[in-house]
Amino acid sequence: xxxxxxxxxxxxxxxRKSIKTDASVIKGSGDDCAVLAFDKDNYQLxxxxxxxxxxxxxxxxxxxLIGRKALAISLSDIAGCGGIPRHxxxxxxxxxxxxxxxxxxxxxxxxxxxxxxxxxxVGGDISRAPRIVVDLSLLGLVEKKCLVLRNGARVNxxxxxxxxxxxxxxxxxxxxxxxxxxxxxxxxxxKINSMIDISDGLAQDLRHLLEESRLGGIIFEGLVPxxxxxxxxxxxxxxxxxxxxxxxxxxxxxxxxxxxxxxxFFPIGQVRDKKFGVKLLDRNNKEVDFFSNxxxxx
Amino acid sequence: xxxxxxxxxxxxxxxRKSIKTDASVIKGSGDDCAVLAFDKDNYQLxxxxxxxxxxxxxxxxxxxLIGRKALAISLSDIAGCGGIPRHxxxxxxxxxxxxxxxxxxxxxxxxxxxxxxxxxxVGGDISRAPRIVVDLSLLGLVEKKCLVLRNGARVNxxxxxxxxxxxxxxxxxxxxxxxxxxxxxxxxxxKINSMIDISDGLAQDLRHLLEESRLGGIIFEGLVPxxxxxxxxxxxxxxxxxxxxxxxxxxxxxxxxxxxxxxxFFPIGQVRDKKFGVKLLDRNNKEVDFFSNxxxxx
Numbered sequence: 001x002x003x004x005x006x007x008x009x010x011x012x013x014x015x016r017k018s019i020k021t022d023a024s025v026i027k028g029s030g031d032d033c034a035v036l037a038f039d040k041d042n043y044q045l046x047x048x049x050x051x052x053x054x055x056x057x058x059x060x061x062x063x064x065l066i067g068r069k070a071l072a073i074s075l076s077d078i079a080g081c082g083g084i085p086r087h088x089x090x091x092x093x094x095x096x097x098x099x100x101x102x103x104x105x106x107x108x109x110x111x112x113x114x115x116x117x118x119x120x121x122v123g124g125d126i127s128r129a130p131r132i133v134v135d136l137s138l139l140g141l142v143e144k145k146c147l148v149l150r151n152g153a154r155v156n157x158x159x160x161x162x163x164x165x166x167x168x169x170x171x172x173x174x175x176x177x178x179x180x181x182x183x184x185x186x187x188x189x190x191k192i193n194s195m196i197d198i199s200d201g202l203a204q205d206l207r208h209l210l211e212e213s214r215l216g217g218i219i220f221e222g223l224v225p226x227x228x229x230x231x232x233x234x235x236x237x238x239x240x241x242x243x244x245x246x247x248x249x250x251x252x253x254x255x256x257x258x259x260x261x262x263x264x265f266f267p268i269g270q271v272r273d274k275k276f277g278v279k280l281l282d283r284n285n286k287e288v289d290f291f292s293n294x295x296x297x298x
Numbered sequence: 299x300x301x302x303x304x305x306x307x308x309x310x311x312x313x314r315k316s317i318k319t320d321a322s323v324i325k326g327s328g329d330d331c332a333v334l335a336f337d338k339d340n341y342q343l344x345x346x347x348x349x350x351x352x353x354x355x356x357x358x359x360x361x362x363l364i365g366r367k368a369l370a371i372s373l374s375d376i377a378g379c380g381g382i383p384r385h386x387x388x389x390x391x392x393x394x395x396x397x398x399x400x401x402x403x404x405x406x407x408x409x410x411x412x413x414x415x416x417x418x419x420v421g422g423d424i425s426r427a428p429r430i431v432v433d434l435s436l437l438g439l440v441e442k443k444c445l446v447l448r449n450g451a452r453v454n455x456x457x458x459x460x461x462x463x464x465x466x467x468x469x470x471x472x473x474x475x476x477x478x479x480x481x482x483x484x485x486x487x488x489k490i491n492s493m494i495d496i497s498d499g500l501a502q503d504l505r506h507l508l509e510e511s512r513l514g515g516i517i518f519e520g521l522v523p524x525x526x527x528x529x530x531x532x533x534x535x536x537x538x539x540x541x542x543x544x545x546x547x548x549x550x551x552x553x554x555x556x557x558x559x560x561x562x563f564f565p566i567g568q569v570r571d572k573k574f575g576v577k578l579l580d581r582n583n584k585e586v587d588f589f590s591n592x593x594x595x596x
Contacts, residue, residue, distance in 0.1 A: 003401060004394040008424045011398075015405050021418040025385065034420035036385060036437075039337060048435055050389035050425045087323065087334060091348035091433045096302040100309075103301060107313050120319040122332035126306045127348045131428050135389045137346055137435035139334075 030212070031149050032080030032197055033140065043147055045140035047077040053131040057174065063102045064109030065174040066134070071113045073199065074138035075178035076243045080197035081149065082187035083142035085180070087120045090136050093129025106134070117180065146187040148247070153194035153213035157248035159269040160257075165202050165244065166236025167227030173241035182264055183245060190257055195247035202237040203290065205246055207278065216276035219269035219290060221283050328510070329447050330378030330495055331438065341445055343438035345375040351429040355472065361400045362407030363472040364432070369411045371497065372436035373476035374541045378495035379447065380485035381440035383478070385418045388434050391427030404432070415478065444485040446545070451492035451511035455546035457567040458555075463500050463542065464534025465525030471539035480562055481543060488555055493545035500535040501588065503544055505576065514574035517567035517588060519581050 003011060012029070021028045026043055027035035033045035051057060051073070057066045071088065078085045090110065094103065114121050119138070162179045179197070186192050194213055198205045202224070210217050221233055230236045248271055249257065257265055272279075278290040301309060310327070319326045324341055325333035331343035349355060349371070355364045369386065376383045388408065392401065412419050417436070460477045477495070484490050492511055496503045500522070508515050519531055528534045546569055547555065555563055570577075576588040 001398045002394065003392060003396045003398055006398055011401065011424055012422075014398075014402075015409075015422075018405075018409060019419050020413075021420060022416070025418050025420055028418065028420045029422065034385065034387065036420065046385060046387055046420060046435075046437065048387040048389050048421065048423050048433070050391055050423050050427075050431075050433060052391055052425050052427045052431075054428065055426045087332065087344060089332065089344055089346040089435055091346050093348055093350055093431060094301060096300065098301045100299045100301055100304055100312075103309065104312075107316075111313075111316060115318075118320070120323050120326065121317050122319060122323055122326045122334065122344060123346065124310075124313075124327065125346050125348050125433075126309055127350055128353045129348075129350045129429070129431060130352065133348075133350075133391060133427060133431055133433075135346070135348060135423075135431075135433035137344075137387055139344065139437075 027149060032077040033083070035081065035147065038141065042141050042143055045078055045081050045083045045142055046137070047074050048135060048137040049073045049077070050133060050135040052133045061174060063105035067106035067109035068113045069174050070134040070136045071110050071119065072176060072178050073243065074136050075117060075180055076197040076199065078138060078140040079178055079180045079183035079245060080195055081142055082146045082183050082192065082195065083140040084184070085117055085119045085138055085140045087122045088114065088136055088138045089122060090124040090134065091127065092124065093127045093133040095130060096128060098132065148187060148192045148195040150194055150196045150209045151212040153209060153215055153248045153271045154250065155215060155271055155273050157193050157250055157271040158254040158267050159217060159219070159246065159248050159271060161198070161202070161225070161244050161246050161266050161268055162264055163244040164225045164227040165242055166230035166239060168239050168241035170229045172227065176243045178243060179245045186247065190249055190253050193248050193250065195245055198242040198244050198246050199240060201240040202242065202246065204240070207291065209246060210278055214274055216272040216274050216278055217269055218272055218279045218281060220281045223266065223268045225266050325447060330375040331381070333379065333445060336439065340439050340441055343376055343379050343381045343440055344435070345372050346433060346435040347371045347375070348431065348433040350431045359472060361403035365404035365407035366411045367472050368432040368434045369408050369417065370474060370476050371541065372434050373415060373478055374495040374497065376436060376438040377476055377478045377481035377543060378493055379440055380444045380481050380490065380493065381438040382482070383415055383417045383436055383438045385420045386412065386434055386436045387420060388422040388432065389425065390422065391425045391431040393428060394426060396430065446485060446490045446493040448492055448494045448507045449510040451507060451513055451546045451569045452548065453513060453569055453571050455491050455548055455569040456552040456565050457515060457517065457544065457546050457569060458563050458565050459500070459523070459542050459544050460562055461542040462523045462525040463540055464528035464537060466537050466539035468527045470525065474541045476541060477543045484545065488547055488551050491546050491548065493543055496540040496542050496544050497538060499538040500540065500544065502538070505589065507544060508576060512572055514570040514572050514576050515567055516570055516577045516579060518579045521564065521566045523564050
């Protein structure tokens with residue numbers, strides 16, 4: 001069997017089953033970040049993301065945006081848990097004939113974003129590789145009372161996103177703003193029951209959140225904000241790399257959030273019980289199965 | 299200019315100059331691990347290493363040894379700082395047509411070594427890539443009083459290694475034992491002034507340790523233990539991936555260590571002042587410049 005038959009999530013599930021961790025691991029594989037014991041008031045967050053030439057970027061892309069992206073996707077994972085990013089290490093693989101000016105730009109984009117979010121670059125590794133590959137590991141902190149995971153959704157919670165969905169293929173995947181500010185505003189002021197960053201597409205990450213919470217839900221197509229350059233709802237919720245946050249909170253907390261009239265939070269659906277499944281109320285007010293239309297990645 | 303002209307260490311120096319870190323970073327880029335504030339008695343260690351198909355291993359190698367190596371080289375970095383490994387995340391890039399059985403074996407080798415050293419595998423990332431690439435980031439802890447860096451060597455310190463040098467090309471690079479036990483024995487019982495794990499070859503890593511300490515030194519060729527299958531001293535100290543520890547301690551501490559008659563610690567030289575340079579006393583008792591014989595990697 002080849003890995004393409006099993007798919008990314010099949011492989012991850014396969015590994016995860018065999019892993020045992022000790023009591024210092026509050027949450028291991030299976031969320032945006034690992035959650036580790038740290039001190040009386042805080043947990044440590046730990047996440048890594050690899051980007052590869054020809055898959056996540058091409059050599060025609062602006063090198064500084066490639067470096068920026070390498071860090072931004074991990075910042076988005078820290079945001080997904082409600083945390084504050086702190087320290088990163090960077091592994092960089094590249095062919096021998098890579099131009100130093102290209103690597104300078106890549107590193108420049110990364111270090112400017114690091115500075116913007118007060119992230120310390122504390123180490124790394126440089127290796128020869130057939131294509132450019134950047135793997136970044138990021139540590140963060142989150143107050144115990146602010147930690148949000150995927151598995152905390154409750155029946156009747158409202159489902160929100162932090163911004164327009166779709167459009168990664170038009171360049172947003174290289175220039176997005178990780179939603180750290182929004183995440184901290186949410187966890188400091190509201191009881192957020194569950195949250196995930198949308199890296200695999202709204203459809204896939206909604207599935208992750210609801211599966212981890214062992215619940216169902218309904219999305220109202222007409223409420224989902226779409227990127228300006230996207231016309232097709234199915235494509236928008238499937239293509240991935242939005243790096244918006246998807247989160248749920250109780251109806252009373254949601255009312256309080258909406259009362260603040262802040263532009264960046266959009267209610268798009270509601271959590272239901274497991275038996276209900278995951279449905280879409282489409283533009284004709286027809287309730288259809290959310291995943292029956294080819295929204296799955298694998 | 300291409301990166302091959304600048305070399306790995308040229309690139310690292312280039313990046314390092316531009317990096318600023320805050321007070322929670324005790325030691326950033328430039329040692330075996332980054333050293334971060336943790337609690338009253340301990341520092342946190344943070345390191346990453348990338349291995350790439352065709353560079354660090356081939357598909358003819360036993361996949362379980364490839365997975366093992368991905369973790370072992372980071373364990374060796376933790377050993378180099380005198381620490382105890384704790385948690386890792388693993389990024390895995392692979393072509394679509396990679397066999398699941400290969401990845402199973404790779405992950406099996408990694409997770410068996412993790413279990414042996416009580417390391418929690420807490421997360422990861424799986425990505426498509428043109429060749430197999432494994433990047434692993436590892437967290438560890440070290441008591442403040444046990445931390446050893448590269449830069450603490452003192453004039454007249456004796457220089458030791460923990461085992462035979464050379465032989466990586468005969469398979470040792472895939473099956474070596476990271477010297478965690480030896481490192482902990484040393485830092486718990488002796489005042490170790492400086493230490494580094496030998497990943498780039500004895501010659502290169504001796505240079506790193508002495509440059510960071512701003513000192514010189516002399517190595518006695520006749521004292522350096524060589525792997526059984528290596529006949530040529532120059533090759534042995536140049537080829538890299540020994541993953542033994544190179545460390546220095548005062549003559550009185552060295553006498554105490556040698557008095558214990560433990561097999562695994564070999565005195566091979568002595569630290570001198572910067573002006574002295576780095577010399578080799580060869581088998582004819584001739585003092586030669588250590589680096590004049592093509593020992594440099596780049």
